[in-house]
Amino acid sequence: MSQEEGGFFKKFHDAINQNIDDVTRNNFANLECNAKRVSYLCSLPVIKSYDIRGDVEKCQAGGEFPVKKDLEKARELKDEGGKAVRKGDWGKALQLYSQSMLYVPAKETDELSILYANRSAALNHLEQYEETLADIKRCLALGYPRHLRYKVYERKARSLLVLKRNKEAISAFQDTISALDEANKLDKEKRQKMRTDAKLMLEILNKGLVLAGNPKDPEPLKKTPPKPKLPGKNNPQYPAASEAIQIDQDDVRGRFATATRDIEAGEMLLVEKPHSGVLLGEYSKTHCQNCFMKCPIPHPCPKCPNVLFCSEKCLETALKSYHAYECHILPLLWKSGCSVTCHIALRMITQNKKDYFTNIYKDLDSKPNGPYKTDDYRNIYHLVSHEDKRTKQDILHRTQMTAFLVKLLEISGYFEGKPRDKPVDLEELKSMAVDEKYKDDVALIGGLILKNLQVLQFNAHEVFELRCPKPRVGQCVIKHSGKSVFLAGAVFPTLALFNHSCDPGVVRYFCGPHIVVRAVKNIKKGEEVSENYGPIFTTVPKEKRQASLKEQYWFDCNCAPCKDNWPLYSEMNENYMRFKCDSDRPCSNVVAVPHDCKEFMVQCGLCQQYTNILKGLKSLQDTEMMYRLGRAAMEEGKYGEAMKKFIDVLKLYDTTLAPPYRSYYDCVQDLRSCMLAVGNYSIP
Numbered sequence: 001m002s003q004e005e006g007g008f009f010k011k012f013h014d015a016i017n018q019n020i021d022d023v024t025r026n027n028f029a030n031l032e033c034n035a036k037r038v039s040y041l042c043s044l045p046v047i048k049s050y051d052i053r054g055d056v057e058k059c060q061a062g063g064e065f066p067v068k069k070d071l072e073k074a075r076e077l078k079d080e081g082g083k084a085v086r087k088g089d090w091g092k093a094l095q096l097y098s099q100s101m102l103y104v105p106a107k108e109t110d111e112l113s114i115l116y117a118n119r120s121a122a123l124n125h126l127e128q129y130e131e132t133l134a135d136i137k138r139c140l141a142l143g144y145p146r147h148l149r150y151k152v153y154e155r156k157a158r159s160l161l162v163l164k165r166n167k168e169a170i171s172a173f174q175d176t177i178s179a180l181d182e183a184n185k186l187d188k189e190k191r192q193k194m195r196t197d198a199k200l201m202l203e204i205l206n207k208g209l210v211l212a213g214n215p216k217d218p219e220p221l222k223k224t225p226p227k228p229k230l231p232g233k234n235n236p237q238y239p240a241a242s243e244a245i246q247i248d249q250d251d252v253r254g255r256f257a258t259a260t261r262d263i264e265a266g267e268m269l270l271v272e273k274p275h276s277g278v279l280l281g282e283y284s285k286t287h288c289q290n291c292f293m294k295c296p297i298p299h300p301c302p303k304c305p306n307v308l309f310c311s312e313k314c315l316e317t318a319l320k321s322y323h324a325y326e327c328h329i330l331p332l333l334w335k336s337g338c339s340v341t342c343h344i345a346l347r348m349i350t351q352n353k354k355d356y357f358t359n360i361y362k363d364l365d366s367k368p369n370g371p372y373k374t375d376d377y378r379n380i381y382h383l384v385s386h387e388d389k390r391t392k393q394d395i396l397h398r399t400q401m402t403a404f405l406v407k408l409l410e411i412s413g414y415f416e417g418k419p420r421d422k423p424v425d426l427e428e429l430k431s432m433a434v435d436e437k438y439k440d441d442v443a444l445i446g447g448l449i450l451k452n453l454q455v456l457q458f459n460a461h462e463v464f465e466l467r468c469p470k471p472r473v474g475q476c477v478i479k480h481s482g483k484s485v486f487l488a489g490a491v492f493p494t495l496a497l498f499n500h501s502c503d504p505g506v507v508r509y510f511c512g513p514h515i516v517v518r519a520v521k522n523i524k525k526g527e528e529v530s531e532n533y534g535p536i537f538t539t540v541p542k543e544k545r546q547a548s549l550k551e552q553y554w555f556d557c558n559c560a561p562c563k564d565n566w567p568l569y570s571e572m573n574e575n576y577m578r579f580k581c582d583s584d585r586p587c588s589n590v591v592a593v594p595h596d597c598k599e600f601m602v603q604c605g606l607c608q609q610y611t612n613i614l615k616g617l618k619s620l621q622d623t624e625m626m627y628r629l630g631r632a633a634m635e636e637g638k639y640g641e642a643m644k645k646f647i648d649v650l651k652l653y654d655t656t657l658a659p660p661y662r663s664y665y666d667c668v669q670d671l672r673s674c675m676l677a678v679g680n681y682s683i684p
């Protein structure tokens, strides 16, 4: 949770552990709720008097996460950008101008407007016309100097021309002509030439419009991928899931998903946004803090230089909620060495106002009625936390982390509902004591953070990005190289209700911030729809799988591969075919038939009925060819076509044979790879 070397939390944790006597430990162990645990620990002198200034100072000297805006640094980066422009390296210039923006204090609007104008020039050279227009809009909104405006209007007009938005281009050329009147530093001859060119363009464009019957301009292109949509209806009780899924419950497995009807391989079963998600610190300068998308053309936070956003919308969402409070405590959080899980536990609080929690607190112990909503904290509160099975040491450790997070919340202004507007002063960290006036907040919010830390241990997912090479010019296929990169941690409340199987029925991938879950095999009505928490039976031996699931998720796995000792992929016997018993009476037995079998009617050892293997073999005849065609399409990056073939192969397999056998898992694996490739990818 928090033991990262180099961070200062570990030192805090060790110091507290060494200084808590047995009586205090016992008192702590006898407390029966999270609120009391946090209040008690925070009231101990050993916590109150703990001074983290020295440790923080050491980390601050590292300089990896700067705390303040820095105009001088911004100017240096801008100058570097200028040098890149002179060398014609527009890609580098784009990067440097974007970096420079991060450091410009928000009040320096002139500086920012010039940076946006410069970046628009780089984008224009890089043929990113929509982005050029967006930066020009920003630079004008920030009051770009009037005597220079002719440049950006002309750039705007030419970008619009490329995008065939001719009517808008006409108005931009008109603006260029007007702005040239104010271009008092531009030499006369150049000014005249630009005016003549713009007038000529206006003439041509106006004539063209008349000839074409005055058509409407095309709509601007949408940048963000659309939210994936479930086909068919959603489950009214669990709206993030398809109606093909229902949530059942029993004493051993808790809640789990089952199929309400036969589900076909490839079907989309769930699309969900995270309740809370946190980007890893190391991607804070390359990916959007809010939606985790890679952003080569970032928007800076107006208050801190530590994070960036892919759009005004993401920036606004973050600033209206969690980032208002996290802005100045982020460097501390990162440098503390606490894990992303701890940060999510905090984010689950900062994304809502304190009043939200005060209002829901009294009914928190009963599960909410009505549809199960992703943004309802009460659903998260009722996810599995295995509190009754935890050791005293485990709870103490998590409460120590909570004490630190509560202190950060105090510093952030969260308890007052007033986000702080300046970086943290070291003096504020000379004690971990939280002001007495916040004692109720420490109990309420601290208790919830402690609960979050327990829930997240079993319910958080990794958010990953698939890296793939750039498509070659003229080719629109994207071949993914399969390298997946762990970007962020998040909790998806509906997906968190799916149990594990070592032979999972689904694959998950990301589309923007949404997680998408699709069936990777055919699943019969009434069967469990399981996902996978890590170990897969084809590659990890049973003992290892069971041990890791027990250690991490605290359950004994009893899935089919575990119960029936299924072999690893490498040990699957290729000499036999596993026919499903084909008797008139339903029989779940498998009839193992050697490949060189001369009989065509084979008796089932369980029901004694005969299975006609010739019929089965006939239906399998086409599978090999179909699979090969799927592989060929996949190799060429035609994932949609490949998926169709693999889905057909699985259909044929499922009518005749019973897993596990190699060709079935080859096909499942290929189908999974195709889904990942069409799902989440990023082009570095």
Ligand SMILES: C[S@@+](CC[C@H](N)C(=O)[O-])C[C@H]1O[C@@H](n2cnc3c(N)ncnc32)[C@H](O)[C@@H]1O
Binding pocket: 252, 253, 254, 255, 256, 383, 384, 458, 459, 496, 497, 498, 499, 500, 501, 553, 554, 555, 556, 557, 558, 559
């Ligand atoms: C992400 S939750 C899954 C939903 C959970 N069953 C519930 O009721 O909310 C993970 C927890 O579910 C339980 N679980 C998951 N897979 C299981 C399985 N195959 N058999 C038994 N329990 C399982 C374990 O307690 C695990 O810690």
